[in-house]
Amino acid sequence: MLLVVLSVPQPFTRIVSAASDPCATPANPIACENSKPGSAQSGWDLPDGLGSATIEGFAADISVNVGDRVAFKVNTNASAYRIDIYRLGYYGGLGARKIATVRPTAPLPQMQPPCAFDTNTRLTDCGNWLESASWMVPVGAVSGVYIGKLVREDGTAGVNHIIFVVRNDLSQSDLLFQTSDATWQAYNRYGGYSFYYPSTSSRAYKVSYSRPFITRDCCDETFFFSAEYPMLRWLEANGYDVSYFTGVDTARRGGQLRQHRVFLSVGHDEYVSGEQRANIEAAGIHLAFFSGNELFWKTRWEPSLDGNPYGTLVSYKETYASAKIDPSPSWTGTWRDPRFSPPSDGGRPENALTGTLYTVNCCQSEADQNFSIQVPEPFGKFRLWRDTSVAALAAGTTAVFPPGTLGYEWDEDIDNGARPAGLAQLSSATYNVGQRLIDYGNTSSPGPATHHLTLYRQSNGALVFGAGTIRWAWGLDATHDYPNPPVDIRMQQATVNLFADMGVQPASIQPGLVPAMISGDAASPASTIDPPTSAFGLQQPATITGSAADFGGGLVAGIEVSVDGGATWHPVSGWAPGQSRWTHTWTPAHAGTVTIKTRAVDDSANLEVPGAGITVTVASRPCPCSIWSANTVPAVASSGDTSANELGLKFRTDTGGFITAVRFYKGAANIGQHVGHLWTNGGTLLGTVTFSNETASGWQQADFSSPIPVSAGQTYVVSYFAPGGGYSQDTVYFASAGVASSPLFALAANVDGANGVYRYGSSGYPSLAGYASSNYWVDVVFTSAAPPPPPPTGVSATAISSTQINVAWQASTGASGYRVERSGDGTNWTTAGTTAGATTFSNTGLTPSTTYRYRIIATSANGDSGPSAIATA
DSSP: OOOOOOOOOOEEOOOOOTTTTSSSSSOHHHHHHSOOOOOHHHHHSSSGGOOTTTTTEEEEEEEEETSSEEEEEEEEEEEEEEEEEEEESSSGTOOOEEEEEOOSSSOOSSHHHOOEEETTEEEETTEEETOEEEOOOOOTTOEEEEEEEEOOOSSSSEEEEEEEEEETTTOOSSSEEEEHHHHHOOOOOTTTEEEESSSSSSSSSSSEEESOOOOHHHHHGGSSSHHHHHHHHHHHHHHHEEEEEEEHHHHGGGGGGGSSSSEEEEEOOOOEEHHHHHHHHSSSSSSEEEEEEEOEEEEEEETTTTTTTTEEEEEEOOOHTTSSSSSSSOOBBBBOOOOTTTTTOOOOTTTTHSOEEEEESSOGGGGOOOOOOOOEETTTGGGGGSGGGGGOTTTTTTEOOOSSSSSSSSEEEESOOOOOOTOOEEEEEEEEEEEEOSSSSSSSEEEEEEEEEEEEOOSSEEEEEOOOOOGGGGGOOOOOOOOOOOOOOOHHHHHHHHHHTOOOOOOOOOOOOOOOOOOOOOOOOOEOOOOOSSETTTTTOOOEEEEEOOOOOEEEEEEEEEEETTOEEEOOOOOOOTOSSEEEEEEOOSSSSEEEEEEETTTTBBOOOOOOOEEEEEEESSBBBBSSSOOOOOSSSSSSSSOEEEEEEEEEESOEEEEEEEEEETTTTTSSSSSEEEEEHHHHHHHEEEESSSSSSSSEEEEEEEEEEETTTTOOOEEEEETTOOOBBBBBTTTOOOOETEEEEOTTTSSSSSHHHHHHHHHHHHEEEOOOBBOOEEEEESSOOOOOOOOOOOEEEEEEETTTEEEOOOOOEEEEEEEEEEEESSSSSSSEEEEESSSSSESSSTTOOOOOOEEEEEETTTTOOOOOOOEEE
16 A cells, blocks of 8 residues: 655754754754655555565564664575665655665575464564675664565566664663564465464464565554654654564563653554563653554564564463463563463553553444544543644533544543553543443454543652554654645654653654643642532432642642552542542442542542542441342343353351352343352252242342341352343443442452353353353342241141140251240131240130131341231130
């Protein structure tokens, strides 16, 4: 695909004192390099972006330091060819500059041996190819993304690209641009397999860096020239001091990140190894994630065939399997998936680092790839939008950026327990999308999704910006492998503003843009909580209110509340930018004394240190009680599964007591005879009960014949058998949190193994982890004190003589004695006698020819039962 240029190349406007000579000492290497004559795109690019299969190759290492040698391996039947080395940049809009020409040193034609192939992992590794040529990178070369253009010279047409990065390991440039090379390889189908191709079930588990790229041919939206190239062009057009790194380098040379001010993740940074993420987190510098679907799949490294320790990228995508199938202890599913960690090392949602996490998939429709970033008027007042028209929006209006800038896959700000402290939202756009992820990585469904640009500060004060979209760079430069509207000066200026707040200035700036100053606001905002006007009750929704204001010249950009004394924090449920008042709806989960705190963050990401807060008392609720109320219903009342399953829930109590009944929510498709069970976590059956008199749908309850004692802090499993399927199921319900409904607690996933458990095909202990930590809506009835015994059954009355009647009955569980009551008319009852446990009673001295009615009351220290059925003699 040809690169599409929809705007006139913009000349430089110098803003530094050395403007007359960009190469004067002290030189900015990027400004100096881009002042040199560029090369026409027709010379350095490929026709329609497609390479020839008659000449193809790769660099033996994806990156090389200045002053070192990069080796090329080429497979071709050409009798003559050359490799033209180009550095990609702006160069007055031409996009690249020719640096050198390299001739092959291997005898020609050089037909390489077939690449090695592993049938178990579908790994194609061309490391067995022989070297064809090399280039000694000059010591004075400027770090950048380079291409070696393979050009046949034997009379047969044929060109191709080899892409690689030239590093400068001593550089202390302001910006460090990391390429998304792991994603390029993940989608690279060379050899017939990728992490996606030919299908989900037959994909590769390992992909090699020792392969030619054909990613641009099949999947151009995931390759460098889609979202990374326009960012590179814009940075260099404005003379930003930037050097370049690969994702491999972030993993193997992570200490070098600390030599720079700002780390950039750009484009489709979907595949990230454990070392890579750890090095980013430990860098302590500003982080700018101009990326979407970022850090989604966790990967690991293995050596390639030619000995490169970082030459093979591994991802078994274990989330798809819902099982630990990678033979390594390392987890290689999605970063957020906690189901098998520990002992593996997953379960670390990506928003803990980037601020947002991927939810919106592409490609259900054309519209799904052409959403726009939006900034409603109140958000436009934040300092990110200074010196743009967004800052002057009329009340009630919204700035809409070019179609495609939000896409083609994008993120949301999710309150999942991993949200960074003081995360500020700087924009807001809600769309109904065709595919929104609803679990750890397997399942998407249509629904609304809301995008936000976000900003927060790390504990050391370094900023972290999250664009939450792959195509932010489309608003910066319009030359890339996809048609789209022209650039947006508002997005360009916002990027200038962001970098300024990170302490980075351009050496030159394009027309229409203005230099920005670093934020001088170091004062945190302040928030207050109003005294409560009503009492708080367990499991009773309550409203907390308060105020927030900024005193450092900025604006409040977010408010968070803690209802556990500062242990955890959540965005308040009722607040919008520009408002001084806030509200928060809270449903207390624990009885007793609770400390409520708040903290506010401003648009410079200054976070308030919370004060003492207020202390309230939450009244306990009466039991018998359950985890969910009768008004709580599942999102999916009946799943589409029609097979027989035992569905279960793991729970604990915070006080000893008794389970008296099993509950489950019944959807209309959940048919058949249902049987409830209570188990220990090890699978020992404690009780069984059969449901009767069920309604067509809604909550169902069946009481055990006698209460079952449970101990505080122990894990139990309650389950029921659904012979016809159709059970309720809400996925990822327990993924990041359980349900606290004191004295009952439904456990979060991995507190004590999986939660949401099942057994397939037959009734029995549900030992299997349910799909994506699903809630199957099974519940119990709990009481802290043993209930009274049930009424006696089997009551009979037999006349022995004209003055004596013997009464008998079946024993009641838990009864310590019985009271025999007698009535002549069935209305007025008197006590005829008591027993200390015997289940018979002889009533003497009666009036002959008189009818007597008898009923039995079971007695115990926990109270009396209701009356039994009446027997007459």
